[in-house]
Amino acid sequence: MTTQAAISGHPAEHSGPNYIAVFIYLSVLTAVELGVYAMGLPQVAKVGLLIALAWAKAVLVAMYFMHLAMEKKALAVIAIIPVILVTFLCFMLLPDLTTRMWTRYDHPRPVTNPAEMGAHPVAPPPEQIPNQNNQNNNQAPIPQL
Amino acid sequence: MSEAAAVETHDHGVVQDQLEPSLTPGNLGKLGMWSFLAGDAMTFGAAIAAYGALRIGNPNWPSPAAFLGITTTAIMTFILICSSVTMVEALGSIQTGRMARYRNFMALTVLGGIMFLAMQAFEWHHLLGERGMSIKVDLFDATFFILTGFHGCHVFGGVVYNSVLLIRGMTGKLTPAKANLVEVAGLYWHFVDLVWILIFTFIYLI
Numbered sequence: 001m002t003t004q005a006a007i008s009g010h011p012a013e014h015s016g017p018n019y020i021a022v023f024i025y026l027s028v029l030t031a032v033e034l035g036v037y038a039m040g041l042p043q044v045a046k047v048g049l050l051i052a053l054a055w056a057k058a059v060l061v062a063m064y065f066m067h068l069a070m071e072k073k074a075l076a077v078i079a080i081i082p083v084i085l086v087t088f089l090c091f092m093l094l095p096d097l098t099t100r101m102w103t104r105y106d107h108p109r110p111v112t113n114p115a116e117m118g119a120h121p122v123a124p125p126p127e128q129i130p131n132q133n134n135q136n137n138n139q140a141p142i143p144q145l
Numbered sequence: 146m147s148e149a150a151a152v153e154t155h156d157h158g159v160v161q162d163q164l165e166p167s168l169t170p171g172n173l174g175k176l177g178m179w180s181f182l183a184g185d186a187m188t189f190g191a192a193i194a195a196y197g198a199l200r201i202g203n204p205n206w207p208s209p210a211a212f213l214g215i216t217t218t219a220i221m222t223f224i225l226i227c228s229s230v231t232m233v234e235a236l237g238s239i240q241t242g243r244m245a246r247y248r249n250f251m252a253l254t255v256l257g258g259i260m261f262l263a264m265q266a267f268e269w270h271h272l273l274g275e276r277g278m279s280i281k282v283d284l285f286d287a288t289f290f291i292l293t294g295f296h297g298c299h300v301f302g303g304v305v306y307n308s309v310l311l312i313r314g315m316t317g318k319l320t321p322a323k324a325n326l327v328e329v330a331g332l333y334w335h336f337v338d339l340v341w342i343l344i345f346t347f348i349y350l351i
Contacts, residue, residue, distance in 0.1 A: 016237060019230055019233050019234060019237075020230075022230075023226065023227070023230045026226050027223065027226065030219070030222055030223065030226070033346065033350060034215070034219055034350075036350075037215065037350045046351070047351050050346050050350050050351055051346070051351075053346070054342055054343055054345075054346035054347075057342050058339050058342055058343060061229065061335055061338055061339045061342070062335070062339065065229050065230075065232075065233050065331070065335040065338075066331070066332055066335045066336070071168075071169065072167075072168055072169070072170075074168055075168050075169060075176075075179060078168075078179045078180060078183050079179065079182075079183065081183060082183050082184075082186035082187050082190055083186075085187065085190070086186070086187065086190030086191070086193070086194060089190060089191060089194035090193075090194045090197050090198075093194075093198040093202075094198075094201065097198055097201050097202035098201065098202075
């Protein structure tokens with residue numbers, strides 16, 4: 001009985017999810033991701049779509065391979081807390097980063113072929129003269145104590 | 146003593162743990178592994194958030210498409226998804242007492258992990274040698290190697306973990322009564338797959 005079930009591909013005694021169906025969904029989502037990547041959409045649309053697709057795949061793996069859908073609901077609390085915290089981590093620095101360019105003068109890598117790069121070649125930062133006029137090159141206000 | 150904590154489950158006479166957790170009845174290790182994975186998710190999440198923060202804050206960030214090809218990595222993603230399927234089938238096999246099937250699927254899972262590591266090494270070799278990338282060059286390279294390297298270490302640990310369970314299955318020390326051990330290992334392996342899905346998306350595709 002179990003060997004017949006094994007040959008037919010269905011789970012024998014456990015009424016588990018259809019793993020082959022989940023696998024097909026994951027493969028399709030991966031193919032769609034690659035398609036979105038190759039399509040050359042505007043950056044915002046591309047990023048949004050790819051993040052949505054990646055999360056869909058992650059949820060599928062978590063719910064059906066890790067059996068989260070079949071567990072007690074309270075266990076999902078352990079799984080969901082890092083998701084919330086990491087999302088917060090990703091967004092918490094945006095106001096700081098988008099208004100102040102702290103990483104602007106990262107050591108620029110030499111550009112061998114700008115056309116291939118697709119990015120602008122980076123000029124080395126200007127000579128750092130010590131602050132004579134108490135001015136701030138980094139655009140962030142100096143706290144006045 | 147254990148009768149008081151006995152929970153009615155279809156566990157085929159699984160070896161009982163000392164404690165009966167209410168969140169994961171019948172499998173204490175599962176609760177422990179989920180807790181560990183939550184912490185590990187924070188580590189990876191912090192690394193990915195830092196990568197995102199550095200990338201957004203730097204308008205001179207190179208376009209990943211200029212340095213990173215996705216052919217190898219797309220195949221790596223597919224291999225890891227397949228190995229997750231074989232892992233969950235191995236779990237189903239040992240839970241229903243089919244040890245030969247368990248060994249086959251576990252062997253396939255280990256093979257998938259080894260293939261992933263081999264392709265990752267090939268990718269690194271290409272990037273370090275021909276593309277001249279290095280962890281010392283700039284933040285683009287450093288974040289790339291740290292994220293993929295940290296994940297690769299996790300895959301390696303998972304391969305060792307699964308190999309031990311495979312060998313114990315082959316020597317007969319792992320019986321269907323201990324299927325909980327395979328379930329716990331499966332959680333870790335699926336987590337590794339999940340993190341790769343996210344890393345692949347954020348580093349290569351976006």
